Amino acid sequence: MVKRREYGSGSVYQRRDGKWIGAIDAGFTASGGRRRVTVTGRTDAEARRRLRDKVAEVKSGIVVMSPNTTVKAWADTWLPIKEAELSPKGYKALAGPVRKWVVSTIGSKRLTQLTPADIRSVEAKQREAGLKGTTCAATQRALFNMLRAAIAEGHAVPTRVLMAKMPKTSPSDRKPLSIPEALAVIAAARDLPHRSRWHVALLTGMRQGECLGLTWDAVDFDAEEIVVEWQLQRLPYRDKRDRSKGFRVPAEYDSVQVHKSWHLVRPKSKAGFRVYPLLPVVAASLREWREHAPDNPHGLVWPNTLGRPASNIDDLEEWHALQGAAGVGHPAGRYYHVHECRNVTATRLREAGVDGLTITSLLGHTSLSTSEGYMTVDAASKRAALEKVAAMLELG
Incomplete structure (x- = not known):
């Protein structure tokens, strides 16, 4: 037997x-x-x-997988897993560098034979293409995350590979508009019926997607509050040739389709959900705009002239046009980015002596220590803080 x-x-x-x-x-x-x-x-x-x-x-619990697995083969396994976990925007930021730089440079290398020199070769290729250190560092972080996941799966990735030095990041040239520049832009927007769009951006530091995704039901004139709980974003189709298959989003991803690929999506972190005091000057410009705003079935505060979601590109072009009309621009010779409106708010709050907890609460950052994360900021403190900024921008 x-x-x-x-x-x-x-x-x-x-x-x-x-x-x-x-x-x-x-x-x-x-x-x-x-x-x-x-x-x-x-x-x-x-x-x-x-x-x-x-x-x-x-x-x-120690299992060594096939020693023949290449970087490309593992990337082909790992990226679909991350696609099911990350937001579409987060996945794009991860998958793009991995496919364009990592796979194209060291994709044929076996995981078991990787060396720190291979990691450096990815950075070298990006440097040759003229990319800055910040981009190189982001790519290497994505690569390291991918390799750590490979180790967790049982692949024998040499430990020394993960000890390779990170690329030096380039200093950011982001800076806020000066008060005279901000005043000039506000003056240039004075004749726009939707000038409230730029009042809110410069005064509160709301992100572009948060502004374009703001709905009227989030503006409470009686309670004098603006609630940030959505942002406007394009979501990718599963199949561009067959759009009936829907959109490529992870499970339980909270989104509402507005028009074609435009969706309202939730902020990426809990800190993104926040409440702004509605100051009188902003309330007045919003009330006036509501009388002239294009009708739209989604209740968007600042839709385009057809009542559809406003494109972030069109919004950016208007921001550049306002700077051109105001005769202002970044010292580097470019226009200020839309995101630098947040720098205006943050800098003015700091100059006004507002405490760090209130600043991060208003801007939706998550950079405070764990202990401070359990603290709350009362509405009165936030209102007082924004009133100081409004006075600086002569919006009080």
Whole structure:
């Protein structure tokens, strides 16, 4: 009678080329496939000895995957996993650099044979293309995350690879408009019926997507508050040629379709949900704009002239046009970015002596220490802070 092998001890067989193969199931991969680990021996006894060692590794939780897996092969496995976890915008920021720079540079390299020099070669290729250190550092962080996930899956990535130095980041040239510049832009927007758009941006520091996704039901004139709980964003189609398949978003991703690929999506962090005091000058300009705003079925505060979501590109062009009309611009010779409106708010708040907790609460940042994260900022403190900024911008 043939004795059955103990469950979990694997099996041994001889290939046609004469080599002996030991195989064992080692659970499942993160993508759901069965993980099959094999060993090779010149004799039956050698294969069994190596298989016993491998069984011990499996039981201890240390499993080395195929030594032939390349960086590209692992990226092809890992990226779909991340696509199901991250927001569309976050996934794009991760997958783009991995596919364009990592896979194209070291995709053919085996994970087991990677060296710090391979990591540096990715940065070198980006530097040759004229990219800045900040971009190189972001790419390397994505690469390191991918390699750590490979290690967690059982791939034998050399530890020294993760000890490679991070690229030096380039100093940011972002800066706020000066008070005279901000006043000039506000003056240039004075004849716009929707000038409230730029009052809110410069006074509160709301992000572009938050402004374009603001709805009238989030503006409470009686309570004198603006609630930030959505932002406008384009979501990618699963199949551009067959849009009936819907949009590529992770499970339980909270979004509301507004028009075609435009959606209202939730802020990326809890800090993004916040309440702004509605100061009288902003309330007045919003009330006036509500009388002339294009009708739209979604209740957007600042839609385009057709009542559809305003494009972030059109919004940016208007911001540049206002700077051109005001005769202002960044010292580097470019226009100020829309995001630099937040720098205006942050800088003016700091100049007004507002405490850091109130500033981060208003801007929706998450950079405070853990202990401060359990603290709250009362509405009166936030209102007093914005009133100081309004006075500086002569909006009081």
